[in-house]
Amino acid sequence: MENKKLLVTPAPHARTSETVTSVMMDVVVALIPAILASVYFFGIKALVVIVTCIVFSVASEYVCQRLMKRPITISDYSAVVTGILLAFCLPPTIPWYLAAVGAIFAIVIGKMVFGGLGYNLFNPALVGRAFLLASWPVYMTSWSGPEKFLEDKWMSLSDATTKASALSVFKETLMAVKKGAPIDSLKEVYNNFSLSDLFLGNVPGSLGETSVLFLLLGAFYLWFYKKHITWHIPVTYIGTVGLLAWLFGGPAFMQGNVLFHVTAGGLILGAFFMATDMVTSPITKKGRIIFGIGAGIIVFVIRIFGGYPEGVCYSILLMNAATPLIDRYTKPRRFGEVKA
Amino acid sequence: MELKTFPQGIHPSDSKELTQELPVNQMPVPKKVVIPLSQHIGAPATCVVQVGDFVKTGQLIGESSGFISANVHASISGKVVEIKDALTATGAMSKAVVIEGDGKDEWVDMKRYESFDDLTSEDLKKIIEEAGIVGLGGAAFPTNVKLSPPADKNIEYLIINSAECEPYLTCDYRVMIERTMDTIKGMKIFMKILGINKCLIGIENNKIGAYNTYRKMLENEPDIDVYMLQTKYPQGAEKSLIKALINKEVPSGGLPMDVGVVVQNVGTVLAAYEAVYKGKPLIERVMTVSGYGIRQPQNLLVRLGVSFEEIINYCGSFVETPGKIICGGPMMGFAQYDLSVPVVKGTSGLLVFPEDTVNTYEESPCIRCAKCVDACPQFLVPSELAKYGKKYLWDRAEENGVMDCVECGSCSYVCPAKINLVQYIKLAKNEINIRRRKK
Numbered sequence: 120m121e122n123k124k125l126l127v128t129p130a131p132h133a134r135t136s137e138t139v140t141s142v143m144m145d146v147v148v149a150l151i152p153a154i155l156a157s158v159y160f161f162g163i164k165a166l167v168v169i170v171t172c173i174v175f176s177v178a179s180e181y182v183c184q185r186l187m188k189r190p191i192t193i194s195d196y197s198a199v200v201t202g203i204l205l206a207f208c209l210p211p212t213i214p215w216y217l218a219a220v221g222a223i224f225a226i227v228i229g230k231m232v233f234g235g236l237g238y239n240l241f242n243p244a245l246v247g248r249a250f251l252l253a254s255w256p257v258y259m260t261s262w263s264g265p266e267k268f269l270e271d272k273w274m275s276l277s278d279a280t281t282k283a284s285a286l287s288v289f290k291e292t293l294m295a296v297k298k299g300a301p302i303d304s305l306k307e308v309y310n311n312f313s314l315s316d317l318f319l320g321n322v323p324g325s326l327g328e329t330s331v332l333f334l335l336l337g338a339f340y341l342w343f344y345k346k347h348i349t350w351h352i353p354v355t356y357i358g359t360v361g362l363l364a365w366l367f368g369g370p371a372f373m374q375g376n377v378l379f380h381v382t383a384g385g386l387i388l389g390a391f392f393m394a395t396d397m398v399t400s401p402i403t404k405k406g407r408i409i410f411g412i413g414a415g416i417i418v419f420v421i422r423i424f425g426g427y428p429e430g431v432c433y434s435i436l437l438m439n440a441a442t443p444l445i446d447r448y449t450k451p452r453r454f455g456e457v458k459a
Numbered sequence: 460m461e462l463k464t465f466p467q468g469i470h471p472s473d474s475k476e477l478t479q480e481l482p483v484n485q486m487p488v489p490k491k492v493v494i495p496l497s498q499h500i501g502a503p504a505t506c507v508v509q510v511g512d513f514v515k516t517g518q519l520i521g522e523s524s525g526f527i528s529a530n531v532h533a534s535i536s537g538k539v540v541e542i543k544d545a546l547t548a549t550g551a552m553s554k555a556v557v558i559e560g561d562g563k564d565e566w567v568d569m570k571r572y573e574s575f576d577d578l579t580s581e582d583l584k585k586i587i588e589e590a591g592i593v594g595l596g597g598a599a600f601p602t603n604v605k606l607s608p609p610a611d612k613n614i615e616y617l618i619i620n621s622a623e624c625e626p627y628l629t630c631d632y633r634v635m636i637e638r639t640m641d642t643i644k645g646m647k648i649f650m651k652i653l654g655i656n657k658c659l660i661g662i663e664n665n666k667i668g669a670y671n672t673y674r675k676m677l678e679n680e681p682d683i684d685v686y687m688l689q690t691k692y693p694q695g696a697e698k699s700l701i702k703a704l705i706n707k708e709v710p711s712g713g714l715p716m717d718v719g720v721v722v723q724n725v726g727t728v729l730a731a732y733e734a735v736y737k738g739k740p741l742i743e744r745v746m747t748v749s750g751y752g753i754r755q756p757q758n759l760l761v762r763l764g765v766s767f768e769e770i771i772n773y774c775g776s777f778v779e780t781p782g783k784i785i786c787g788g789p790m791m792g793f794a795q796y797d798l799s800v801p802v803v804k805g806t807s808g809l810l811v812f813p814e815d816t817v818n819t820y821e822e823s824p825c826i827r828c829a830k831c832v833d834a835c836p837q838f839l840v841p842s843e844l845a846k847y848g849k850k851y852l853w854d855r856a857e858e859n860g861v862m863d864c865v866e867c868g869s870c871s872y873v874c875p876a877k878i879n880l881v882q883y884i885k886l887a888k889n890e891i892n893i894r895r896r897k898k
Contacts, residue, residue, distance in 0.1 A: 237824030
């Protein structure tokens with residue numbers, strides 16, 4: 120029985136159907152509810168920013184791989200994920216060319232110079248955002264919206280209602296309090312933003328960070344259905360921010376508004392979609408808990424004591440830098456290993 | 460009911476429905492067999508026949524050649540026509556005795572015992588050793604050695620490995636269903652040898668038939684307990700099975716006897732029964748022939764030394780062009796390229812997959828998803844170990860526990876980047892073993 124066509128490969132001969140592409144595709148799917156919400160609340164402008172980011176992310180990955188003479192892997196959707204996530208942390212009013220610059224920086228400096236997917240130390244989308252924030256701080260902190268669905272400003276590409284985001288109002292008030300304004304003004308900030316608006320995303324802010332509801336929809340899809348993310352980072356991260364906000368974030372000890380700090384700003388987006396980025400977060404469960412707590416502390420410190428109103432981006436980037444170290448010191452206990 | 464299991468592991472589709480309900484079918488005595496002298500872990504047997512000799516079925520042809528070695532017997536009667544190097548299923552060459560059958564299947568005289576009450580532990584061990592019995596779960600470790608723990612080890616339990624966690628394989632299941640009483644007798648033989656009175660059987664809940672059969676048969680056997688296990692791979696890995704049943708971890712680098720356990724596969728137990736009660740040396744075994752590429756999947760009782768080609772022909776040949784043929788299970792088995800390879804003691808299955816269902820995978824970079832970390836039953840970090848294996852960093856691999864790997868392949872199974880993790884890990888283990896031997 121001569122058969123020259125038998126395939127010989129090492130065991131195991133059974134594999135899951137999951138591939139890198141399917142995992143990335145699942146993340147894209149999980150982001151779709153929030154994409155729709157961002158377009159609903161901020162108008163066509165939001166769509167332009169998202170599309171710009173995706174197109175320039177994928178294109179710069181392609182160009183890099185051509186120049187580096189490496190296999191072209193743009194079909195794995197990882198650049199699409201980066202594009203969407205970058206767009207999600209930009210204000211709706213950002214000019215398209217700045218969004219494009221951010222996307223190029225995210226992919227080229229955040230990802231390709233390290234060797235591409237799997238080798239990058241930092242979350243590429245956040246690298247792009249940090250670069251834009253440092254270079255064009257005014258554009259990056261001019262918030263707009265929400266607009267009325269299908270009305271003039273919703274349809275317009277340039278016209279928008281400029282407003283301050285919840286966290287920047289909080290920050291300004293906090294600075295004022297430090298200079299002597301009445302401490303009760305903090306409570307007013309809490310009252311000015313209704314929790315239901317914060318939860319739905321009906322507030323000014325970056326594209327994808329405002330709608331907690333739609334972000335959670337996608338997050339639960341990844342968490343419970345696809346099982347690509349575990350509870351460790353999101354729960355400890357959000358929990359730490361919530362706890363610190365409750366203890367020290369209010370007018371007095373233990374009077375902080377937990378839900379305000381959790382739902383305003385980019386915490387939900389960061390906790391479920393960016394801090395859990397597989398490539399740049401720890402591989403061990405213990406490590407993820409450390410990562411989450413560390414990022415939570417950094418967020419709180421930046422929001423209360425730092426110069427920026429929001430600290431999610433830097434908190435994740437800083438913990439990304441600590442990830443190799445965390446991995447090294449949180450090796451799982453080996454089966455049958457006797458602890459000395 | 461409470462299902463026992465071990466932490467982590469994976470859930471591949473078990474695909475056992477192809478053969479699970481098919482009674483064991485006895486394949487006719489083959490006309491020619493190729494019997495390798497190295498079918499077990501340890502030193503190859505020394506050949507004790509010459510070309511031209513006539514041998515009877517069950518006659519010794521290879522003699523155990525060291526402490527860890529095993530006897531090999533003729534599986535048919537006939538003439539030794541050749542002694543040559545033959546390809547085996549693992550890809551290694553082994554010296555093998557080729558016997559051309561005379562069609563009579565004439566057996567050697569066999570010493571049968573009605574009961575083993577008058578036999579001592581040493582007598583029984585001798586019978587098992589002479590019968591050439593090795594672990595039939597796949598590893599083929601000489602059974603008498605496993606039944607001889609050093610005096611300082613206090614053995615408490617005999618654990619019967621009937622997890623059969625490899626997808627497709629159902630030969631152990633059929634043995635459990637069809638030879639329940641005989642396996643129970645076999646267990647008692649092992650218990651007597653070990654001088655213990657506690658035996659545990661673990662059966663996964665996708666083999667409820669076997670569980671119920673044992674439950675019924677063991678009603679008046681207080682010394683033997685049967686437990687239902689959650690179906691999960693690799694439940695049948697010794698260390699995982701022990702963890703599931705008695706919640707003890709075999710120490711890193713240690714053996715089951717370090718936690719007072721001896722594990723024996725249920726097929727091995729049956730072989731011991733046959734050796735004592737029937738006087739039969741190990742010359743045949745039950746194996747599963749399955750997969751969607753074979754016309755008549757079945758559980759077969761075959762003589763050792765018969766070629767894969769003959770088995771495939773007996774099972775109605777291929778349904779369509781075969782793409783991959785595996786000796787053993789899909790998780791740990793070996794892909795074959797030459798079908799003249801003979802069945803040996805450790806051959807538990809022969810799986811045929813049609814060409815259009817066989818995939819090759821391109822490795823892509825690790826995305827650090829940690830799915831391998833969550834799957835590894837030994838709590839290792841496979842992605843890291845594989846990286847060290849790839850870069851020849853043997854020391855780093857060793858420091859990070861590569862030698863604890865049981866090579867179950869769960870990491871490669873779950874990897875979305877399709878990295879052959881377990882392959883790089885095996886490479887590292889092999890290199891480290893070679894280095895240790897040199898020292």
